[in-house]
Amino acid sequence: MAETRYSKDHEYIRIEGDVGTVGISDYAQGQLGDVVFVELPSVGKALSKGGEAAVVESVKAASEVYAPVSGEVVEVNGELEAAPGTVNEDPAGKGWFLKIRIKDKAELDALMGEAEYQDYVKSL
Numbered sequence: 001m002a003e004t005r006y007s008k009d010h011e012y013i014r015i016e017g018d019v020g021t022v023g024i025s026d027y028a029q030g031q032l033g034d035v036v037f038v039e040l041p042s043v044g045k046a047l048s049k050g051g052e053a054a055v056v057e058s059v060k061a062a063s064e065v066y067a068p069v070s071g072e073v074v075e076v077n078g079e080l081e082a083a084p085g086t087v088n089e090d091p092a093g094k095g096w097f098l099k100i101r102i103k104d105k106a107e108l109d110a111l112m113g114e115a116e117y118q119d120y121v122k123s124l
Contacts (some may be wrong), residue, residue: 004092005068005111008120011053012092013068013100021094022053024065024087027121032058035087040098043068047071047100049107054097056087065097065101069107075099 002016002025010028013020029035037057047053054065076098080086087095102108112120 004114005108006069006114006117006120007066007111009066011066011068013108013111014092014096015102018068018102018105019074020071020100020102020112021096022065022068022098024056024091025074025117025121026091029091029095031090032056032088033060034058035084038080038084038087038097038098040078040080041073043073045073047073052110056084058098067100068111069100069102070105071100071103073098074101 002014002078004012006012010025011022012025013022017113033054035058039055041053052066053062053067054082057064077096095121
């Protein structure tokens, strides 16, 4: 079963083996409002933990999506370019942004588990 971890910037990473699927949490999409555009990185791009991984624009604002861990982009969700609203409709499912081959699994230790993240969101 895949484990999901969260950053304080509201990105999630669903870990399956050495690959993680990255997106934004339901809380984040709710804060953004209607997503109208998504800019994804290219496959093969090296990402650094905390560095910009993607850009999401909504009717309210443009926001960066940060890489929760370092690694190489192995796949992007090209369907978001034609249907960016999928991020609002199903952020933890079909609204994922990219898949990254995790360079250092120890970086996952700095991320929150589901219960810890829910407590964090309640404190905001």
